[in-house]
Amino acid sequence: MSDAPVTEAELQAYADGRLEPSRRAALEAWLAARPEEAERVADYRRLAEALRGAYDPVLEEPVPERLHQALRPGPRLKRYATVAGWLVLGIAIGLVAGWQLHESQPPAPQTADVGATMAHRAAIAHATYSPEVRHPVEVGADQEAHLVAWLSKRLGAPLRAPKLEAVGYSLVGGRLLPGDSGPVAHFMYQCNKGTRVTLYVRTEAASNRETAFRYAKEGNVRVFYWIDRKLGYALSSADVSKDDLFKVANAVYQQLNP
Amino acid sequence: MNEAQRMVELIPRLRRYARALVGDRATADDLVQDTLERAWAKLHLYRRGTDLRAWLFTVMHNVHVNRVRAARPTDMLEDEMPELAQRAPQGDALLVRDLDRAIARLPAEQSAVLLLVTLEDMSYEEVARALDIPIGTVMSRLSRAREKLRGMMLGQSAAAKLKLVR
Numbered sequence: 001m002s003d004a005p006v007t008e009a010e011l012q013a014y015a016d017g018r019l020e021p022s023r024r025a026a027l028e029a030w031l032a033a034r035p036e037e038a039e040r041v042a043d044y045r046r047l048a049e050a051l052r053g054a055y056d057p058v059l060e061e062p063v064p065e066r067l068h069q070a071l072r073p074g075p076r077l078k079r080y081a082t083v084a085g086w087l088v089l090g091i092a093i094g095l096v097a098g099w100q101l102h103e104s105q106p107p108a109p110q111t112a113d114v115g116a117t118m119a120h121r122a123a124i125a126h127a128t129y130s131p132e133v134r135h136p137v138e139v140g141a142d143q144e145a146h147l148v149a150w151l152s153k154r155l156g157a158p159l160r161a162p163k164l165e166a167v168g169y170s171l172v173g174g175r176l177l178p179g180d181s182g183p184v185a186h187f188m189y190q191c192n193k194g195t196r197v198t199l200y201v202r203t204e205a206a207s208n209r210e211t212a213f214r215y216a217k218e219g220n221v222r223v224f225y226w227i228d229r230k231l232g233y234a235l236s237s238a239d240v241s242k243d244d245l246f247k248v249a250n251a252v253y254q255q256l257n258p
Numbered sequence: 259m260n261e262a263q264r265m266v267e268l269i270p271r272l273r274r275y276a277r278a279l280v281g282d283r284a285t286a287d288d289l290v291q292d293t294l295e296r297a298w299a300k301l302h303l304y305r306r307g308t309d310l311r312a313w314l315f316t317v318m319h320n321v322h323v324n325r326v327r328a329a330r331p332t333d334m335l336e337d338e339m340p341e342l343a344q345r346a347p348q349g350d351a352l353l354v355r356d357l358d359r360a361i362a363r364l365p366a367e368q369s370a371v372l373l374l375v376t377l378e379d380m381s382y383e384e385v386a387r388a389l390d391i392p393i394g395t396v397m398s399r400l401s402r403a404r405e406k407l408r409g410m411m412l413g414q415s416a417a418a419k420l421k422l423v424r
Binding site: 008009011012013015016018040043044047048050051052053054055056058059060061063064066067068070071134 | 262265266269270271273274275277278287290291294295298353354357372373375376377381382394397398400401404407408411412
């Protein structure tokens with residue numbers, strides 16, 4: 001038994017600390033007479049430690065939101081169909097609205113139109129990004145402080161990502177978008193059923209004053225928008241009723257104007 | 259606890275394994291995402307009461323092998339490609355980078371055995387079941403993987419004797 005020849009498999013098991021105790025003494029005696037093999041086993045152990053040291057820290061990293069979403073109920077086919085549908089819709093809205101805008105451009109009374117353009121842009125952004133499964137945002141909610149600091153810097157205005165848990169939505173993350181007059185911040189929120197709302201925030205020219213809530217519907221996308229001092233906001237969703245979206249818009253407004 | 263919740267709890271371990279396997283963070287998370295989506299779609303194939311962790315690693319191994327197979331032509335070029343400009347890593351980062359590269363050069367079936375044993379601390383029997391290979395094959399792949407990794411990391415080229423060492 002214990003004087004049977006040492007096998008390579010036993011050597012591996014010994015390196016892993018898994019060799020059955022009855023063979024341990026025989027193997028250690030065998031190694032004692034073979035310094036090169038002993039060195040090899042020692043190297044294997046060092047390698048195992050190096051591997052654990054290198055990759056164990058991944059266990060402590062926050063899990064990206066998209067990995068949780070991979071486990072959302074609902075067949076994948078349907079989700080891809082939804083994505084395709086939204087992309088088509090987004091493009092269609094863009095084409096139709098762009099064309100209409102082109103047609104009816106010149107005599108533009110200021111604030112109302114500026115806001116309507118914003119609502120239109122926000123609806124397109126919503127239709128483009130909210131169905132995205134893989135990369136819904138550039139920076140996830142796990143790095144919220146970084147996200148807000150980054151977007152604030154790019155817009156040149158202090159932003160905040162409102163906390164909407166009270167109305168059932170949590171932050172997914174955000175991204176930077178190009179706007180008509182500069183960078184735009186785009187925050188995405190999601191409820192536990194997977195319904196998403198997006199908040200489009202842009203800086204406003206000083207001439208634009210505060211406005212009340214306004215409502216627009218672009219295709220399937222409902223938008224509440226308003227201008228508050230130096231920032232314009234548009235809150236969009238396709239899957240939420242007007243009343244419910246209004247509640248969320250109110251919550252956003254309250255949060256930003258405590 | 260249902261399967262979805264248990265899968266969520268296992269995500270950090272899947273990410274650790276994937277990071278070791280493919281190195282780059284985004285690619286590793288893509289692999290985890292594909293694994294979770296596939297596992298979720300194939301959940302009816304999972305036998306309740308069996309080891310969900312082992313099953314997920316089986317799925318991940320299959321997804322990875324398929325990806326490697328699909329990407330084979332670029333893999334062949336890898337050695338000839340110039341290094342991308344990167345921040346010079348230091349200390350631990352340097353070691354991690356060397357490990358990433360060394361693991362990337364192992365055949366997928368060898369890295370799977372090595373990482374399941376070393377990172378996941380799976381028994382040889384569990385690895386054999388997860389990868390659907392005989393336990394003798396687990397041992398020989400483990401031996402080959404370690405010897406190659408050792409050679410690459412330590413700059414030695416000691417060839418392991420595969421069967422009996424006298």
